[in-house]
Amino acid sequence: MIGDAPRMDKATLPSSYPLSRTCPLDPPAEYGRLRTEEPMHRVRLDFDGSTVWLVTRHEDARAILGDTRFSSDFAKPGFPARLTSQPPGPGTFIRMDAPDHTRLRRLLVPELVRKRVDALRPAIERIVDELIDGMLAAGPPVDLVDAFALPLPSRVITELLGVAYEDRAFFHETTKVMGDQHVDPQTRLTVRNQMRDYLDRLVAVKEAEPADDLLSRLVQRREKAGVSRAEVLGIATLLMVAGYETVANQIGVGTVALLEHSEQVEHLRAHPEAMPAAVEEVLRHQTVIDYGARRVATEDVEVGGRLIRSGEGVLVVLAAANRDEEVFAGSDRFDIGREPRDHLSFGFGVHQCVGQVLARAQLEIAWTALLRRLPGLRLALPVEKVAFRHDMFVYGVHELPVTW
Numbered sequence: 456m457i458g459d460a461p462r463m464d465k466a467t468l469p470s471s472y473p474l475s476r477t478c479p480l481d482p483p484a485e486y487g488r489l490r491t492e493e494p495m496h497r498v499r500l501d502f503d504g505s506t507v508w509l510v511t512r513h514e515d516a517r518a519i520l521g522d523t524r525f526s527s528d529f530a531k532p533g534f535p536a537r538l539t540s541q542p543p544g545p546g547t548f549i550r551m552d553a554p555d556h557t558r559l560r561r562l563l564v565p566e567l568v569r570k571r572v573d574a575l576r577p578a579i580e581r582i583v584d585e586l587i588d589g590m591l592a593a594g595p596p597v598d599l600v601d602a603f604a605l606p607l608p609s610r611v612i613t614e615l616l617g618v619a620y621e622d623r624a625f626f627h628e629t630t631k632v633m634g635d636q637h638v639d640p641q642t643r644l645t646v647r648n649q650m651r652d653y654l655d656r657l658v659a660v661k662e663a664e665p666a667d668d669l670l671s672r673l674v675q676r677r678e679k680a681g682v683s684r685a686e687v688l689g690i691a692t693l694l695m696v697a698g699y700e701t702v703a704n705q706i707g708v709g710t711v712a713l714l715e716h717s718e719q720v721e722h723l724r725a726h727p728e729a730m731p732a733a734v735e736e737v738l739r740h741q742t743v744i745d746y747g748a749r750r751v752a753t754e755d756v757e758v759g760g761r762l763i764r765s766g767e768g769v770l771v772v773l774a775a776a777n778r779d780e781e782v783f784a785g786s787d788r789f790d791i792g793r794e795p796r797d798h799l800s801f802g803f804g805v806h807q808c809v810g811q812v813l814a815r816a817q818l819e820i821a822w823t824a825l826l827r828r829l830p831g832l833r834l835a836l837p838v839e840k841v842a843f844r845h846d847m848f849v850y851g852v853h854e855l856p857v858t859w
């Protein structure tokens with residue numbers, strides 16, 4: 456077409472959320488139109504009919520996530536509280552504001568800094584190798600989700616928390632059920648209680664016999680930091696919830712994206728040193744926190760030329776911000792040479808992912824080993840047949856049959 460594309464009629468902008476994807480490896484096409492036409496846009500949430508601001512531009516996303524006048528507290532009126540039939544328990548600081556958020560996060564941060572994660576790398580490499588040994592022993596085709604993507608973060612968390620070897624199978628099975636949205640609520644509740652009781656006993660073990668692990672150190676440092684025992688239990692649960700499904704699905708959908716770009720995979724095989732940059736591009740292009748980062752305004756605040764009133768809910772669509780042309784030229788192109796420093800896949804501001812160094816390490820080690828040890832790795836079915844996780848809080852794949 457010659458000349459400018461016609462400006463979109465406001466009436467054609469989406470009025471409800473979530474939106475559907477047309478291509479499973481790209482966010483809904485409407486995000487692009489919203490970013491240029493109406494970057495701060497009111498939509499009705501399908502699950503309860505409430506109205507929120509949908510934020511699709513990178514600049515506005517950072518402005519909101521970096522502004523503590525936007526609250527993460529689920530209990531605040533106006534908060535877009537999907538999936539939260541139960542109020543978050545003690546220690547769940549992802550859903551809190553200062554000063555409790557600061558006090559609890561501060562206890563955990565030293566445990567997930569680069570030095571600690573580097574010390575954990577040999578253990579992650581060992582786990583990855585054992586999982587690939589299992590895949591090789593089973594022979595192709597193998598479901599990468601079940602054989603690799605789910606057990607990896609689960610076993611890394613057991614390593615981190617200092618779970619005894621004989622309890623690992625219980626821990627893995629329980630985490631899997633807790634993360635499965637298809638399990639009936641009663642089973643989920645029973646399993647949640649089993650996990651809570653298990654962690655309670657684990658904390659008692661660490662109190663009696665502290666070892667060289669994260670949970671022992673939290674138990675020892677908690678009193679001085681003004682953190683209760685119940686809050687330590689909550690932090691341990693939060694680590695499992697926040698660090699399991701995210702990593703598993705990032706591996707799942709990230710592997711699809713990589714395998715769909717075979718020439719880039721060949722480059723990575725020949726140049727494993729390019730993996731850290733490739734991981735950043737996978738994180739940007741395949742943003743698994745699909746629903747968005749949720750906030751509620753606690754004061755009237757102007758963002759992107761619009762006035763957000765106190766008590767209004769906000770959904771910062773990280774997947775849309777990560778495709779903003781103003782920041783990432785040719786943003787829909789998957790390009791492992793891009794080095795996208797400012798992507799928002801781990802959020803931004805005071806709640807920015809505290810596990811991001813650990814997440815990056817797992818992704819890097821996982822894909823390096825998969826490409827090295829399974830040189831013929833490819834999907835065992837056409838990509839159109841892959842079961843993608845549409846309408847889930849965390850996007851990804853339900854299963855991923857692969858061969859090599």
Ligand code: HEM
Nearest residue numbers: 548549697698701702705748800801802806808809810814
């Ligand atoms: C690819 C993997 C991961 C992704 C995409 C991811 C993404 C995110 C995002 C977007 C947030 C911010 C939420 C908000 O602002 O409302 C967050 C927070 C958080 N993440 Fe992650 N995460 C990942 C892995 C992990 C891991 C491995 C851990 C720990 C074991 C972890 C623990 C947390 C915690 C505790 C928070 C809350 C931080 C706070 O509220 O101060 N995450 N994550």
